Amino acid sequence: MDGTPLILTSAERTRAARLLARFTDSYENSLTRRPIAPDEDRETLAKLLAEPFPEEGLGVDAFFADVVDRIVPYTTTIAHPRFLAYVQGPPNGIGPYAEAIAAVLNQNCNLWQISPAANVIERSIMDWLTGLFRLGPHSGGLLTSGGSGATKDAITAAIADRRTDFRERGLQENHAPLVLYTSDEAHRSVVKAAALLGIGLHNVRTIPTDDRFQLRVDLLMHAIAEDRAAGKEPFCVVATAGTVTTGSIDPIGPIADLCAKEDLWLHVDGAYGALFILADSARDALLPLSRADSITLDPHKLLYAPLEAGALLVKDMAKLRAAFAFSSTSSYLTAIDDAHLLDYMDHGPQLSRSFKALKVWAALRTFGVGAFRTVTERCLSLAARLGEHIADAPGLELMNPVTLTAVCLHMPGRNAEAHAELLTRLHEEGTAMLGPARVHEQACVRACVTNHRTTEADIDLLAERLIALAKR
Template sequence: MRSDDAEKTLDPGTESDWNTLRELGHRMVDVMLAHLQGRREQPVWQPLPDDSRSALEDSGIPREGEGAAAAYESFLKHVLPYGIGNTHPRFWGWVMGNGTAEGMLAEMLAAGMNPNVGGFDDSATLVEEQVIGWMAELMGMPAGASGLLTTGGTMANLIGLAVGRHARAGFDLRAEGLRDGPLLRVYCSTETHSWLKKAMELMGMGRAGLCAIGVDSGYRMRVDELKQAIAADRAAGSRPVCVVATAGTVNTGATDDLVAIADLCVEEGLWFHVDGAFGAPAYWSQKLRSRVSGIERADSLAFDLHKWAYMPYDIGCVLVRDPEEHMAAFATGASYLTAMERGPAAGGIRFADRGIELSRGFRSLKAWMSLKSLGVDAITAVVDQNVEQAQYLASLIERSQRLELAAEVPLNIVCFRYTDADEAQNREILMRLQESGVAVPSGTVLDGRFAIRVAISNHRSRREDFDLLVGTVEEIGRKVVSS
């Protein structure tokens, strides 16, 4: 082979090239740690300037590489300053976690190993199994419960619903598919997250198969209406399959009466799925456990570790009480997945039999390292703190002459309005607040009226941040109303 025909690689070519990249990597770690350390002094959010927007939208395909250092400089200039802002202490928009420095470093280690965590006989598989076991124990599920780490709550919930549908459909749905026969019915509250509508459509049951139950004044599913709806569907020839209850609704943080719903599911022979996307970690706390009591009785439970467990995106979890039911919904055979007696494929590819994906990243490492380095008690203490901060914010609003609460505050979400402002003006107040860079709450609609919504799943927030929030909203509100 001629020297000019040398085989290619994407690794650095020489020892000097490796050292140059190593120095750049050290600089990246230093810059990102400094970024997190100084986040409080930066704006929460700021719009992209025209040059950055153009660089990210209009530049052509990079056929020729510019080198790692130049690419990194582009990241520093056009990307890092203009994120959504959820690493900031005063980001309370939607329900987003804000990550940790330890989790950031774990992501680097996971990328360096770069395994396909399909369930081979390797260390990455055992790390995920250990995390799943820890989660099952923390949630009060039985030893040996099955589970899977996912991209987030939507996929975790979809997997739980798919297992429940297979277990309660009354026929071999995997073999026969959806067929002429009784309409399969799934029940939820009117406050359930939109993942469920998408899942029903994707799974072929359609919106016709979804029955939304009304809520009480605290935005909790009405169990009496649920019982009536199940009876009416049976009488009409439909087949009730599953009830989806919520621990921490996305609008107000309300939790359905999980104990009563679990009892009803046992009585009716239905699958009991709990969407605990952000509220489930409250179960880890001795102070808060009673507010989500009944989670431990779920047939399947979905929640996000990147929300109220503060880990970097993305990492969700689904737990299934009965491992055989879990496997029955997904396990399949393929020649290239054949289990061997020894070697990496010894015992089969276990995670491929618990969900849809075969190729999976090493997302369990950030959970494993976060839990080992910080400890569950430290994480739980901040969950408790967020709930205390929500009560503190609620007290500030109640004492204000210009603000009013828009809903109860059962966990860590506070919804409020500027009293003298109409719907359009309250929206304007929120947008000006976000644009100011001081704080980023989000908005929602409760009982047909717009409300500013503060979702406190932030381990960096302090009480002084909520003082600043209330003062700034009052100041902006006065300007909007008087303009």
């Protein structure tokens, strides 16, 4: 047979493009009418799981029919303006098109020689991000799969910086145990990284937080002193800029002071909150992140890139290279140094890396940075508005200071089951999709306003319904 069976003909490409345009327009125009939570027809999902793949292809039309009839009905409508369950907003408008172009180009962003334009685009994004946080002239970073990967890579760099023989000897020889510190409000990715990297959960100190859910620096200081006295080796503190439950920002400045005094690596998990630095009202609270050795960000949150797009920023790129660069014995991976380009395979764990940078770059170019400043400010304002509604409502209690965009509410006198029923009711009637939380050991309902489609009318409708249901 001539040619390959794995490309579309010109006519098929035209047909696929038309069907894609029809699908995206239909989806966009019907968002507010779609159910937020997906249908959970177990029988249909079981059939989809068990269906064998055909020996002969079904063609373009059948694929799009499957998308419309068999996939979309069982998919959460993330882009609905009242999807407020997680720190996850809908993609920006250019994202799907940038993803399609990235798939066509299919760049492997490991060596700059095979992806020069992609390399420069990723570096330009890192330059912009490190500039936002004023990390200095030696700073840089790379895009990752998400915040969890970025945090694991940061802790890897911190270990390699502390133990210069880590690559050869690991953590198994006669060293004092390394100890990592974080708060009891930190994301689970921190302890997961510690477990995967061989630090061990017994060597993670979970420091209590205060009444504003911020890490207590006095208790951190005490824990470090205790561990040193016990013959252990403190090496890293992971602070949080935007805890996932309450949106709290740890006291980064005092933590940085302590880390400098104790010679500890300071990593800040800013996957949720750090990019609120784009908003004028949050900038001062987040500028202390300039003192961090490394920062986790998530462009697939507040830059609204389609999943996946995380980022790791570091104050000193040489430390990333020291952790991740390995001399190659494979001639096909031989790199040529260039002052303006970067081999990302030497600054992170991946060799094969997708062109994630295009969708981030495309959004910043298409909409401009000012659009993201506007959206982040609006999200903060909408969350404050919801918090004010809850604080003033009979039968509801606001459980956290609305520092960023997380709003946790509790119905006094009601048990956990009643709060779960409230969530179910809101979902089933189509009002909103919120999530569960526990704050001060109380069952809560949590809204997180990180949706660029949410409006004041959506917030007011949600508040009115919450108040009405609480009265019942």
